[in-house]
Amino acid sequence: MLLRLILLMTIVFSALTCVARAEPKEILVLTWRGPTPAEEGFMNELDMLGVEANFEFFDANRDQDKLAGFLRENLDRLKKKDLIYTFGTTTALTTRNFDFEGVPHLFNIVTDPVAVGLAASLDAPGHGSTGAKMSLPADVILELTEQIHHYDKIAFLFDPREPNAVSEVDQLTAIARAKGKDAVQLRFTPDAAEKELQIAALAPQVEDADIVFLTSTSSFIANSHLLKEIIPHDKVSVSSSTAYMSEGVTVSFGTEYRERGVAAARVAAKILKDNMHPNDVPIDEITTEDATIFINKDSPAASKLHLEDAKNPIKYK
Known part of the structure; x- marks a missing residue:
């Protein structure tokens, strides 16, 4: 024993x-x-x-x-x-x-x-x-956007060199147009030599839109100070990434x-x-219910948002 x-x-x-x-x-x-x-x-x-x-x-x-x-x-x-x-x-x-x-x-x-x-x-x-997966599906992003800000014309700003941005903007454009919105795609390569010419050409097109959407683009994040030269401070701007919010973007959807x-x-x-x-192993995706609406508390355009109509949690940054 x-x-x-x-x-x-x-x-x-x-x-x-x-x-x-x-x-x-x-x-x-x-x-x-x-x-x-x-x-x-x-x-x-x-x-x-x-x-x-x-x-x-x-x-x-x-x-x-x-x-x-x-x-x-x-x-x-x-x-x-x-x-x-x-x-x-x-x-x-x-x-x-x-x-x-x-x-x-x-x-x-x-x-x-x-x-x-x-x-x-x-x-x-x-x-x-x-x-x-980083961002919400394109249809969910546009649905959340419409909850808090009415618009007829939306401009999508993207870097055509980045596959991520091209995929995102194509999906968003197709869905926005299916909803009857006037959707325009605006190309911007912020680290190109002629960026000042690009900014001069883009600014009036952005001004003409009711709302601007910035795609999740690493070149934009690396050169985010240039975004202020394109987007007026009182224009509502939206992104699926919170990384832009320190540079004046009004609202972002998703998570940190x-x-x-x-x-x-x-x-x-x-x-x-x-x-x-x-x-x-399935890819992890943010659910619509878990998405947070991040608001830039320092953005003058935030006052244009109808946050009382939001169905998701709101967080100020």
């Missing part, structure tokens, strides 16, 4: 020792324009979920060639990672061009992963990738970057802890 008890204790101790000595997960974090609260939320939530991890970071500094060069030069080493996290659509699409031999790919802050070809569907993403990082971590835990294949 004593011998049996000793053997049982030895087995239990060995099992506990194996658990205690579990190797930390090795995670590559690829960012596009420096670290954001999304990565902070991602790492903190993984820790809260009991996922011990070592993180390697690389920032592309908005240079696709730089990112591709890093991945190409380190491909063999990166194939040993347990997970590759990417921020933004361009980073995710560039990463997808490389064969990491089965390393799961987790994307975050992507407006529409299905439209840009990152996923086959939200429920069954495929391609060895899954993640967290940090909260998307938390959502991405919960998706990652299903892969790293539950051993699920990324193809079988």
Whole structure:
């Protein structure tokens, strides 16, 4: 009896020792324009979920060639990672061009992963990738907009070089026109040499619209000070990203970057802890009910909004 008890204790101790000595997960974090609260939320939530991890970071500094060069030069080493996290659509699409031999790919802050070809569907993403979707569906964004501000003509400002922005603006334009709205697409490349000429041409077109929608565009965020030269301070402006609000955008719908990082971590835990294949893990999407209406408390245009008609939570920033 004593011998049996000793053997049982030895087995239990060995099992506990194996658990205690579990190797930390090795995670590559690829960012596009420096670290954001999304990565902070991602790492903190993984820790809260009991996922011990070592993180390697690389920032592309908005240079696709730089990112591709890093991945190409380190491909063999990166194939040993347990997970590759990417921020933004361009980073995710560039990463997808490389064969990491089965390393799961987790994307975050992507407006529409299905439209840009990152996923086959939200429920069954495929391609060895899954993640967290950034913005609400286009029809929901326009519905929320109409709740708080009546408009007949809407101008969509976007950077035609960014797949994320092109996908978003095409969907929004189609839905707005189906609703009987006068919808115009305005192209703006803020880091181009002739940006002053662009601004001069865009300003009257923006003035002619009842409302301006800014697509989720990294080049706009990096050059957000230029937006004030295009959009009048008393013009209602809308975006699906809260990143613009410090530069005067009136209202944003959705959630904070940090909260998307938390959502991405919960998706990652299903892969790293539950051993699920990324193809079988649905993409996390903000629900209409969970969406927050963020109001820029310093925007003169905020007084034009009919917030009493809003059905979603309101938060001032």
